[in-house]
Amino acid sequence: KQEVTQIPAALSVPEGENLVLNCSFTDSAIYNLQWFRQDPGKGLTSLLLIQSSQREQTSGRLNASLDKSSGRSTLYIAASQPGDSATYLCAGTTGTASKLTFGTGTRLQVTL
Amino acid sequence: NAGVTQTPKFRILKIGQSMTLQCTQDMNHNYMYWYRQDPGMGLKLIYYSVGAGITDKGEVPNGYNVSRSTTEDFPLRLELAAPSQTSVYFCASSYRSYTEAFFGQGTRLTVV
Numbered sequence: 001k002q003e004v005t006q007i008p009a010a011l012s013v014p015e016g017e018n019l020v021l022n023c024s025f026t027d028s029a030i031y032n033l034q035w036f037r038q039d040p041g042k043g044l045t046s047l048l049l050i051q052s053s054q055r056e057q058t059s060g061r062l063n064a065s066l067d068k069s070s071g072r073s074t075l076y077i078a079a080s081q082p083g084d085s086a087t088y089l090c091a092g093t094t095g096t097a098s099k100l101t102f103g104t105g106t107r108l109q110v111t112l
Numbered sequence: 113n114a115g116v117t118q119t120p121k122f123r124i125l126k127i128g129q130s131m132t133l134q135c136t137q138d139m140n141h142n143y144m145y146w147y148r149q150d151p152g153m154g155l156k157l158i159y160y161s162v163g164a165g166i167t168d169k170g171e172v173p174n175g176y177n178v179s180r181s182t183t184e185d186f187p188l189r190l191e192l193a194a195p196s197q198t199s200v201y202f203c204a205s206s207y208r209s210y211t212e213a214f215f216g217q218g219t220r221l222t223v224v
């Protein structure tokens with residue numbers, strides 16, 4: 001059974017800092033990994049999707065990597081801004097029907 | 113483009129009452145999912161569907177039922193509400209296997 005872990009549970013950084021969020025998974029037979037952003041009381045917004053055949057994906061200031069052999073994915077946020085404050089969730093897909101297994105998230109606060 | 117739409121946004125139920133959470137998507141996606149999110153926990157899969165007329169249980173299906181009569185709609189039914197079903201419910205969809213998942217804004221349900 002796939003298990004997904006995100007550490008740390010919470011992170012506070014000053015504006016402008018580059019940061020890395022970590023995601024680890026137990027089943028290396030992962031088809032893809034998706035990073036989401038969740039604002040308080042809101043739904044999930046998809047940030048990046050990395051297929052198992054890819055090593056990384058980039059969108060603007062975000063870069064996500066996937067290393068199946070080590071069971072890890074990272075989300076790199078460059079030049080953080082207060083608007084980046086949110087909870088970031090990673091989720092892996094294994095098996096059929098693209099069912100997602102979620103981590104518990106990292107709550108990020110970017111301070112002025 | 114509306115994406116995934118959930119109604120209602122909030123609901124309070126009394127123990128033993130029934131209700132249906134509505135979910136509709138306008139992206140012609142084949143796959144649809146229901147997840148629940150409890151405080152401090154990752155999202156858990158309740159039910160999913162890979163196409164009209166096809167549904168299957170996820171990780172936590174007890175106390176819920178679903179149907180998928182059309183591609184667009186995937187309602188979630190609670191027959192006898194219990195306090196343990198107090199949660200935030202998210203509907204999601206994806207076009208096919210291993211593609212990006214899109215989420216609705218959630219339904220916050222409280223059972224008292």
